[in-house]
Amino acid sequence: MTEAPRVGLFATCLMNVFRPNLGHATLHLLELAGCVVEVPTAQTCCGQPAYNSGDFDGTRVLAKQVIRQFERYDYVVGPSGSCMATIRKDYPRLFDDEPDWRRRAEALAAKAHELISFLLDVRGLKLDDVAFDGTATYHDSCSGLRELGVKQQPRELLAMVRGLQLKEMRDPEVCCGFGGTFCVKYPEISTRIVDDKLADIASTGADTVLGGDLGCLMNIAGRAAREGKALRVFHAAEVLAGMADGPGLGGEDAGKGKAG
Amino acid sequence: MRFETPRFKQAAVVALHDERLRTALARSRVGFIGHREAAVEALPEFEQLRDTAAQIKDHVLDHLDYYLQRYEQAVVAAGGKVHWAHSDEEAQRIIVDICRAADAKVITKGKSMVSEEIGLNDALIAAGYEVVETDLGEYIIQLAKEPPSHIVGPALHKTREQVTALFAEHHGRARKETVAELVTEAREMLRDKFFRADVGITGGNFLIAETGTSVIVTNEGNGDLTQTLPRVHIVTSGIERVLPSLDDLPVFLRLLARSATGQDTETYTTLSTGPRRAGDPDGPEEYHVVLVDNGRSQMLGSRFRKMLRCIRCGACMNHCPVYGSVGGHAYGWVYPGPMGAVLTPIYQGLKDSYDLPNACTLNGRCQSVCPVKIPLPEMLRELRHLQHVERMGPRLQRHALAVWRFVASQPWLYRIAEKLATTTLARLGGPKRRVHKLPFAEGWTQSRDLPAPAGSTFLSQVPRSKRA
Numbered sequence: 271m272t273e274a275p276r277v278g279l280f281a282t283c284l285m286n287v288f289r290p291n292l293g294h295a296t297l298h299l300l301e302l303a304g305c306v307v308e309v310p311t312a313q314t315c316c317g318q319p320a321y322n323s324g325d326f327d328g329t330r331v332l333a334k335q336v337i338r339q340f341e342r343y344d345y346v347v348g349p350s351g352s353c354m355a356t357i358r359k360d361y362p363r364l365f366d367d368e369p370d371w372r373r374r375a376e377a378l379a380a381k382a383h384e385l386i387s388f389l390l391d392v393r394g395l396k397l398d399d400v401a402f403d404g405t406a407t408y409h410d411s412c413s414g415l416r417e418l419g420v421k422q423q424p425r426e427l428l429a430m431v432r433g434l435q436l437k438e439m440r441d442p443e444v445c446c447g448f449g450g451t452f453c454v455k456y457p458e459i460s461t462r463i464v465d466d467k468l469a470d471i472a473s474t475g476a477d478t479v480l481g482g483d484l485g486c487l488m489n490i491a492g493r494a495a496r497e498g499k500a501l502r503v504f505h506a507a508e509v510l511a512g513m514a515d516g517p518g519l520g521g522e523d524a525g526k527g528k529a530g
Numbered sequence: 531m532r533f534e535t536p537r538f539k540q541a542a543v544v545a546l547h548d549e550r551l552r553t554a555l556a557r558s559r560v561g562f563i564g565h566r567e568a569a570v571e572a573l574p575e576f577e578q579l580r581d582t583a584a585q586i587k588d589h590v591l592d593h594l595d596y597y598l599q600r601y602e603q604a605v606v607a608a609g610g611k612v613h614w615a616h617s618d619e620e621a622q623r624i625i626v627d628i629c630r631a632a633d634a635k636v637i638t639k640g641k642s643m644v645s646e647e648i649g650l651n652d653a654l655i656a657a658g659y660e661v662v663e664t665d666l667g668e669y670i671i672q673l674a675k676e677p678p679s680h681i682v683g684p685a686l687h688k689t690r691e692q693v694t695a696l697f698a699e700h701h702g703r704a705r706k707e708t709v710a711e712l713v714t715e716a717r718e719m720l721r722d723k724f725f726r727a728d729v730g731i732t733g734g735n736f737l738i739a740e741t742g743t744s745v746i747v748t749n750e751g752n753g754d755l756t757q758t759l760p761r762v763h764i765v766t767s768g769i770e771r772v773l774p775s776l777d778d779l780p781v782f783l784r785l786l787a788r789s790a791t792g793q794d795t796e797t798y799t800t801l802s803t804g805p806r807r808a809g810d811p812d813g814p815e816e817y818h819v820v821l822v823d824n825g826r827s828q829m830l831g832s833r834f835r836k837m838l839r840c841i842r843c844g845a846c847m848n849h850c851p852v853y854g855s856v857g858g859h860a861y862g863w864v865y866p867g868p869m870g871a872v873l874t875p876i877y878q879g880l881k882d883s884y885d886l887p888n889a890c891t892l893n894g895r896c897q898s899v900c901p902v903k904i905p906l907p908e909m910l911r912e913l914r915h916l917q918h919v920e921r922m923g924p925r926l927q928r929h930a931l932a933v934w935r936f937v938a939s940q941p942w943l944y945r946i947a948e949k950l951a952t953t954t955l956a957r958l959g960g961p962k963r964r965v966h967k968l969p970f971a972e973g974w975t976q977s978r979d980l981p982a983p984a985g986s987t988f989l990s991q992v993p994r995s996k997r998a
């Protein structure tokens with residue numbers, strides 16, 4: 271047996287503030303997959319908000335920070351296709367004029383993974399003692415899907431969860447309308463897009479929505495809550511870790527579970 | 531065509547409240563996406579074709595001067611004439627001059643986005659000609675006096691009911707309620723125009739350098755009647771539409787039909803080379819090609835060069851959730867959707883087109899369906915970069931970004947800020963843990979609740995043994 275890999279856990283901004291439960295689920299799953307996990311506590315943000323706002327200088331500052339903090343690990347893993355795609359796909363592109371940083375960015379990119387695909391593709395994780403009572407539908411978040419090829423992995427792992435039934439939407443691959451700052455800059459358009467998503471979710475009859483990115487999930491959960499729709503929203507990792515027994519995103523505290 | 535892009539935000543909100551538009555968009559979206567998917571699945575080499583097409587396009591763009599000269603030589607050898615138009619105005623002038631020399635009265639037109647781009651109809655009408663669009667969709671919007679809302683289906687925003695009313699008003703005949711009846715009536719109205727036309731103007735989906743051939747694809751056959759019946763045929767095309775040889779054509783025909791409408795092939799694919807020769811059963815006496823630059827050669831030397839691969843299939847807008855929500859008119863100029871969000875700022879300026887690159891979730895579906903693999907999200911981000919460097923956009927947003935950037939680069943400060951955010955939001959959320967109104971980010975809470983945090987951050991909860 272090879273030595274356990276050392277993994278630096280990338281604690282995404284949204285997870286860190288809004289969903290600590292997902293952080294614990296991520297830690298648990300990585301350890302279950304035989305990794306030694308460390309969480310660098312000086313980490314802040316991957317820089318994507320700056321990058322997508324066209325502030326490439328600002329992105330470079332934050333990217334260098336992430337590279338310094340995580341390059342000592344065998345892998346850097348985070349529960350977000352969006353943040354991890356930034357590290358994996360965008361970082362190397364940022365340093366055309368700084369060859370040394372480009373090399374370091376490429377090295378980090380090569381070992382940066384989105385959590386769920388990492389668990390299955392790299393670690394071959396099998397689950398046998400996890401249960402979830404409900405019918406769920408899975409929203410394919412755009413960055414994970416199109417930049418990192420995350421599609422079958424969450425479905426394969428979720429199929430190992432007892433009691434969980436997965437029902438597909440008509441178009442699970444269409445954007446939910448979150449888009450980072452887009453949803454704040456163009457709220458009316460964003461709302462229409464998330465309403466279309468909610469309609470597709472409703473047509474599956476599922477009581478739960480799962481996904482791999484908190485941004486999308488908070489958007490879906492926030493709109494459902496405002497519209498008074500009863501919908502449980504979890505990150506898929508919370509279900510896979512058996513830690514989805516508390517309230518979902520935007521769900522009310524029912525006085526049980528240990529979320530937060 | 532008028533430039534309304536500066537009003538994108540307002541136009542988008544108006545569009546979002548237009549229930550008929552919503553119906554029309556929903557209908558077309560389901561059709562376009564589903565048909566394309568089925569057509570692509572039935573062609574195992576589709577992905578390979580995309581790579582090949584992108585390579586051919588890049589090769590042509592690398593040697594564009596060479597292929598354009600070869601094309602001109604071949605057109606001339608076939609008895610035709612090539613006109614070079616640097617700008618939209620020059621293109622208008624050249625075409626009006628050709629019509630004048632031909633002593634034309636009636637001009638028929640096949641569908642052409644370049645002619646929309648150069649504002650050709652208005653110029654011809656101002657010069658006193660009767661101009662008739664012969665593509666059904668273009669015919670409908672010409673009657674309605676509206677610009678196209680989609681580059682393949684220009685009247686896609688219109689429901690059947692609206693077309694019924696429009697035809698009744700303009701044709702003075704009994705109301706036709708079914709699509710078949712409407713199509714028949716349009717054909718009857720157009721037939722007379724086809725026979726009376728002196729000049730026929732078409733676009734050029736592809737130009738073949740080797741043979742001097744222009745290629746158009748249509749589903750109605752109107753393009754054929756437009757270019758074979760009148761005495762004079764004028765092709766208008768962008769300079770980037772040239773392909774080296776006829777051998778390259780099938781790659782693009784296979785991609786275009788599947789990407790645009792989900793067909794294996796369009797109903798009519800028509801190749802024309804020069805005017806009518808002795809012994810030809812039909813064809814024009816004169817054959818002109820107006821090659822339009824209008825900013826393209828500048829794009830060629832810029833970081834947006836790959837945009838010139840575009841074959842105008844419309845797949846990007848068919849798969850764009852923003853286009854699917856607001857439709858084409860909100861974009862405010864000729865080209866809507868993702869390709870328009872790249873082209874419009876390049877043509878019309880970054881400032882006046884500020885919203886277009888920004889009103890995008892960067893979901894990447896446009897790129898994943900683009901038959902020539904244009905990295906559209908990357909280009910939109912590049913435009914945002916140029917805007918950022920020029921300090922465009924709302925001041926509050928720019929300042930917020932600068933503050934956030936500074937805080938995120940100082941871990942100790944970031945810890946304080948996130949602690950403050952976490953406790954404040956937890957308090958605002960109350961026992962239901964939902965924030966209804968958020969200061970500084972009302973864009974979120976005007977239509978959504980914000981799932982509130984529980985009260986402390988993950989990093990503060992990480993067991994000491996696992997911290998680094």
